[in-house]
Amino acid sequence: MKNYLNKSTFKGIKSELTVKYGVNKSDEIWKYANSEYHKLETDEPDADKTSRSYVFPAVSIYRAIEHYAPGEALGVMRSYGTKTGLKLKKMFGRITSLPGMPDLMWKNMDKIAAKMSSGYDVKNLRVEKDKCYMDVVACPLYDKAKALGAPKAVQMICCMDKEYMNGFRGVDYQRTKSVAEGDDCCDYRLDKSI
Numbered sequence: 001m002k003n004y005l006n007k008s009t010f011k012g013i014k015s016e017l018t019v020k021y022g023v024n025k026s027d028e029i030w031k032y033a034n035s036e037y038h039k040l041e042t043d044e045p046d047a048d049k050t051s052r053s054y055v056f057p058a059v060s061i062y063r064a065i066e067h068y069a070p071g072e073a074l075g076v077m078r079s080y081g082t083k084t085g086l087k088l089k090k091m092f093g094r095i096t097s098l099p100g101m102p103d104l105m106w107k108n109m110d111k112i113a114a115k116m117s118s119g120y121d122v123k124n125l126r127v128e129k130d131k132c133y134m135d136v137v138a139c140p141l142y143d144k145a146k147a148l149g150a151p152k153a154v155q156m157i158c159c160m161d162k163e164y165m166n167g168f169r170g171v172d173y174q175r176t177k178s179v180a181e182g183d184d185c186c187d188y189r190l191d192k193s194i
Contacts, residue, residue, distance in 0.1 A: 004037045004038060005030065005033055005037055005061070009057060010057045010058065010080070010156075012080070013061060013077075013080045014030055016079070016083075017029050017030065017065075017076070021068070021069065025068060025069075029064045029067075032063075032068065033057075033061045033063070036063050037057060037060035040056045040059065040060060040148070050119070050140065050141065050144075051144050054154075054157060055141055055148070055154065058145065058153040058156055058157065059150040061073075061077070061153070062074075062077055062150045063153075074152050077153060077155060077159075078155055080156060081155070081159030081160045082160070082162075082163055084160050084163075085159055086164075088163070088164035093167040093169060096169035097169050101169065102168075102169050102171070102192075102194050103194075105168070105170060106130070106170065106192050109132050113125065116134075116188075119140050120136045120138065120139060121137050122134050122135065122136055122137070123135045130192035131192065133188065133189050136179065137185045139154075139180060139186065141180070142179050151180065152180070154180045155178070155181060158178045158186075162175055169194070170193055171192070171193060172192075175187055
C-alpha cells in the first residue's frame with residue numbers, strides 16, 4: 001500500500017515516534033496510521049482539501065498512537081504540534097523581518113483577517129489600524145475530527161498555531177482559548193507592536 005502520510009504536512013512526526021517508541025513500534029504505528037488515512041480517503045472521496053491535508057492525517061496518526069500506546073496520543077500530538085510551531089515561528093520571524101513587512105501586513109490586515117477566518121464561524125471580528133480581534137466559535141477542523149471520532153487529534157494544530165503566530169514581527173499575539181480544547185471560542189488578539 002502506498003504511504004500517503006509520507007507526503008502529508010505531518011510526516012515529521014514519524015521521527016518523533018521513532019525516538020519515543022523505537023524503530024519497530026514506530027514503523028507499526030506509521031503503517032497503521034497510513035491504513036487509517038487510506039480508509040478515510042476511500043470513505044470520503046469528495047472530502048475538501050483542508051480535511052485531506054490536515055484533519056485526515058491528524059486523525060489517522062492519533063488513532064494509530066492510541067491503538068499501539070493507549071492514552072499517549074494526545075501528549076505526543078500536542079508535543080509535536082508545539083515543536084513544529086516553534087520551527088514555523090522562526091521562519092515567519094525571518095520573513096517578517098524584511099524591511100517594511102510589518103507595515104505591509106498591518107496595512108492589509110483586513111484582507112489577512114478575511115483569509116484567516118474563511119471557513120470558520122467568527123464572532124466579534126474587529127480590525128482597526130493597530131489591532132485585529134476575532135473569536136472563532138466554530139472550527140471546521142475540529143468539527144471534522146469530531147465527526148470522525150477523534151476531536152482531540154486537531155489539538156496538535158492548535159499547538160502549532162499558538163507558537164508560530166508569535167513569530168510575526170510587529171504583532172503581539174495572544175490566544176487564551178481554543179474550541180478544540182473545550183473552550184467556547186478561539187480568542188485571537190493581535191495588536192500592532194511596531
